[in-house]
Amino acid sequence: MRKVIYKQFGDESVLELVEQAVPTPKQNQVLIRVKAVSINPLDWKVYGGEMKLMSGSKFPKAVGIDFAGVVESSGSLATRYKAGDEVLGLLDVFKGGALADYVVVQETDIALKPGNSSFEEAAALPLTGLSALQIIDKLAAVGKNQEVLINGATGGIGVFAVQLAKKRGAIVTAVVGTEGVAQAKQWGADTVLDYTRQDIQRLDQRFDAVIDLSTKLSFKAAKKLMKSRAVFITTLAAPVTLVRSFFNNLFSSRKLKVLIVKPSAEGLQTLAKLAEKDLQIVLAKTYSINQVREAYRETSRGRTIGKSVIVLD
Structure with missing residues (x-):
């Protein structure tokens, strides 16, 4: 073979x-x-x-x-x-x-x-779907009417994260490139920002969860976008980030969480059922x-x- x-x-x-x-x-x-x-x-x-x-x-x-x-x-x-x-x-x-x-x-x-x-x-x-499922349901624990910012929303994880957040009743702001604006709207994002035209760090809005899927938004920068008790999630599982997350979360109400994908047969079955229904x-x-x-x-x-x-x- x-x-x-x-x-x-x-x-x-x-x-x-x-x-x-x-x-x-x-x-x-x-x-x-x-x-x-x-x-x-x-x-x-x-x-x-x-x-x-x-x-x-x-x-x-x-x-x-x-x-x-x-x-x-x-x-x-x-x-x-x-x-x-x-x-x-x-x-x-x-x-x-x-x-x-x-x-x-x-x-x-x-x-x-x-x-x-x-x-x-x-x-x-499987991988990006499970990642999105764990981010939305576990790390961010997204619920109804929560305000969620997804940076890098048209990548592999973002496609599913936008859709899953909307299924959980969240108010979703998707950050994308120009070519992804129309599709992010199609997936259900309430607000779509083109990062080539708008600096998200200058937003007045504050969010319950800031999800960075681009690995380009730092926790320091994200804090300006977070409510007092909010969570920042990154997919950059570098050792230094894991250590920083541990110590930050001991003392700060603004949490830093790192995605480390955990294989799950139950999660795969959930994703398959969602795909058979309407998950794009x-x-x-x-x-x-x-x-x-x-x-x-x-x-x-x-x-x-x-x-x-x-x-x-």
């Missing part, structure tokens, strides 16, 4: 497509024939060496976190899914390995694919596995709306 690996940290040029044996599922594992894998910013942060404290420095390493595919076979103790089931799921965020023709996973790492979604759409859901999944571009370097090079430049996906034929 084909698999994307890398043998040293670096840019997308370190990624290589190799041939490996198809893995055999253990008793409690499921073998999945992968149909599509989504691209996440965490991917290039890991293979770029930014997250080596979490990922380790032992090579070779693999790429790809979330995926959609078809169950090929199961170990004797894995009885929840049968051959032919269409599923979505995710692997360890710091180890990856989904960018391959086949993967083996625990049953708790997958859920049935939404019946109305393509494999490409389904692959775009937005695809930016699809690539073949042979275009893996091009895919990561283009996607890492940013300015895309939604998720880019690699399709395995």
